[in-house]
Amino acid sequence: MIGIFDSxxxxxxxxxxxxxxxxxxxxxxxxxLAHSPYGSKSREMLIEYSxxxxxxxxxxxxxxxxxxxxxxxxxxxxxxxxxYPLPIVDVITPAVNKAARLSRNGRIGLIGTRxxxxxxxxxSRLQDIRPDCEIHSQACPLLVPLVxxxxxxxxxxxxxxxxxxxxxxxxxxxxxxLGCTHYPLLSKIIIPRIGxxxxxxxxxxxxxxxxxxxxxxxSSLYALLRAPAVENRYFVSDLSSPVQSLAASIFGRPVHLxxxxx
Amino acid sequence: MIGIFDSxxxxxxxxxxxxxxxxxxxxxxxxxLAHSPYGSKSREMLIEYSxxxxxxxxxxxxxxxxxxxxxxxxxxxxxxxxxYPLPIVDVITPAVNKAARLSRNGRIGLIGTRxxxxxxxxxSRLQDIRPDCEIHSQACPLLVPLVxxxxxxxxxxxxxxxxxxxxxxxxxxxxxxLGCTHYPLLSKIIIPRIGxxxxxxxxxxxxxxxxxxxxxxxSSLYALLRAPAVENRYFVSDLSSPVQSLAASIFGRPVHLxxxxx
Numbered sequence: 160m161i162g163i164f165d166s167x168x169x170x171x172x173x174x175x176x177x178x179x180x181x182x183x184x185x186x187x188x189x190x191x192l193a194h195s196p197y198g199s200k201s202r203e204m205l206i207e208y209s210x211x212x213x214x215x216x217x218x219x220x221x222x223x224x225x226x227x228x229x230x231x232x233x234x235x236x237x238x239x240x241x242x243y244p245l246p247i248v249d250v251i252t253p254a255v256n257k258a259a260r261l262s263r264n265g266r267i268g269l270i271g272t273r274x275x276x277x278x279x280x281x282x283s284r285l286q287d288i289r290p291d292c293e294i295h296s297q298a299c300p301l302l303v304p305l306v307x308x309x310x311x312x313x314x315x316x317x318x319x320x321x322x323x324x325x326x327x328x329x330x331x332x333x334x335x336x337l338g339c340t341h342y343p344l345l346s347k348i349i350i351p352r353i354g355x356x357x358x359x360x361x362x363x364x365x366x367x368x369x370x371x372x373x374x375x376x377x378s379s380l381y382a383l384l385r386a387p388a389v390e391n392r393y394f395v396s397d398l399s400s401p402v403q404s405l406a407a408s409i410f411g412r413p414v415h416l417x418x419x420x421x
Numbered sequence: 422m423i424g425i426f427d428s429x430x431x432x433x434x435x436x437x438x439x440x441x442x443x444x445x446x447x448x449x450x451x452x453x454l455a456h457s458p459y460g461s462k463s464r465e466m467l468i469e470y471s472x473x474x475x476x477x478x479x480x481x482x483x484x485x486x487x488x489x490x491x492x493x494x495x496x497x498x499x500x501x502x503x504x505y506p507l508p509i510v511d512v513i514t515p516a517v518n519k520a521a522r523l524s525r526n527g528r529i530g531l532i533g534t535r536x537x538x539x540x541x542x543x544x545s546r547l548q549d550i551r552p553d554c555e556i557h558s559q560a561c562p563l564l565v566p567l568v569x570x571x572x573x574x575x576x577x578x579x580x581x582x583x584x585x586x587x588x589x590x591x592x593x594x595x596x597x598x599l600g601c602t603h604y605p606l607l608s609k610i611i612i613p614r615i616g617x618x619x620x621x622x623x624x625x626x627x628x629x630x631x632x633x634x635x636x637x638x639x640s641s642l643y644a645l646l647r648a649p650a651v652e653n654r655y656f657v658s659d660l661s662s663p664v665q666s667l668a669a670s671i672f673g674r675p676v677h678l679x680x681x682x683x
Contacts, residue, residue, distance in 0.1 A: 193466055194456065201659050204455055304566040318577050397463050
């Protein structure tokens with residue numbers, strides 16, 4: 160079984176991408192809504208929550224952990240990798256690798272929450288693999304609340320997206336990393352505003368593709384994840400009605416969310 | 422000493438209002454940023470957090486508790502009043518009483534977070550004292566993130582405020598309760614959009630005035646709160662930089678925030 164966690168339901172875009180590649184692999188999802196949003200929390204807090212979430216997924220039989228949250232990936236993935244004896248997939252490394260491969264002019268844009276941008280982790284990982292690249296970051300703290308309200312196509316959302324993207328346009332980036340699992344839900348309004356020639360890197364899709372590369376390389380891991388063949392389950396640490404409808408709109412079907420105390 | 426708590430720094434508008442009335446009374450403020458925002462959390466969660474916050478303030482010598490948060494007031498004030506042997510001031514009752522006194526046509530508007538609006542507590546308290554009134558509520562979940570970003574006077578904020586207020590205008594309300602401690606920071610853009618003839622009830626100011634009425638009625642309480650004469654302190658359960666500047670802009674002076682684990 161695959162274990163996936165996020166601060167809320169945004170990480171379901173990662174679950175959806177995994178499900179599209181591997182409809183036969185069961186997963187368990189945990190959304191830490193009691194502590195959501197992670198984007199405005201401190202580093203120490205995010206490490207604590209990430210360990211707690213990982214323990215919960217392990218207790219339910221997860222054999223691999225996917226951190227489906229950029230804020231948690233940027234602050235806690237190193238710590239989880241060091242302390243847990245199983246593979247940890249984050250949403251950052253795969254996106255950085257893809258951006259480094261695709262960019263021609265070496266000017267790469269990043270949009271994310273304040274926690275993700277302030278961590279500087281995208282910039283430092285990119286420096287490790289392509290030191291000629293410049294990363295231009297923009298924190299977009301209003302986009303998560305807008306998505307969570309379901310304002311995916313509203314005029315106000317478009318104006319706010321345009322405002323956030325303007326400095327990146329001015330820097331003439333040729334590649335843009337959507338550094339938050341909520342943002343793929345806004346890609347239709349992001350693409351025309353950043354320009355169609357700019358490559359868009361969806362960190363949710365890249366994380367799923369990275370999982371695929373691990374499975375392609377290790378067939379025993381695939382067998383381990385496949386058993387036991389159970390239903391996917393979706394747990395949350397708090398539950399309110401807008402969350403139900405956002406989850407349904409991500410998967411295009413009703414999703415049964417189970418509330419748990421962690 | 423007065424103990425004041427909120428999910429974050431919005432409740433500092435209540436602390437500010439108390440300070441303006443009683444510059445000589447010391448207070449201790451607790452902002453539960455580790456669990457912020459409260460507006461999207463469930464009822465059970467808010468009761469748990471509110472008890473924890475109250476315990477923290479009591480341990481620091483508070484002799485009266487001010488719940489400077491509408492979401493917590495609407496869900497947890499009853500429970501706190503029942504379980505703690507000291508006066509509890511919430512931000513709802515005083516605002517409801519004022520609205521009931523001021524409204525002529527009995528059509529009262531309420532804006533707040535989703536938790537506050539869904540609780541129905543404003544409507545039921547108003548029914549108790551003026552059954553001829555109708556309350557028209559509008560949840561405004563994007564206003565807290567906009568204020569926390571410091572977008573107090575931006576075009577996008579004005580458009581979003583206009584959109585939220587339109588249904589209340591259509592109902593021809595003559596009184597509007599700002600049912601969230603963040604909203605007084607937006608009153609300059611709310612007033613022209615709801616219409617200057619509409620009475621605006623600031624729940625932060627009304628809570629401070631209610632505290633005043635308690636002190637006017639009981640001079641021993643005043644003496645109890647006055648001793649010991651110590652500095653005001655501001656604690657938060659998590660700390661990030663935008664919060665520092667929002668706190669400073671509420672008080673018009675730098676505010677030293679101390680991070681604590683609760």
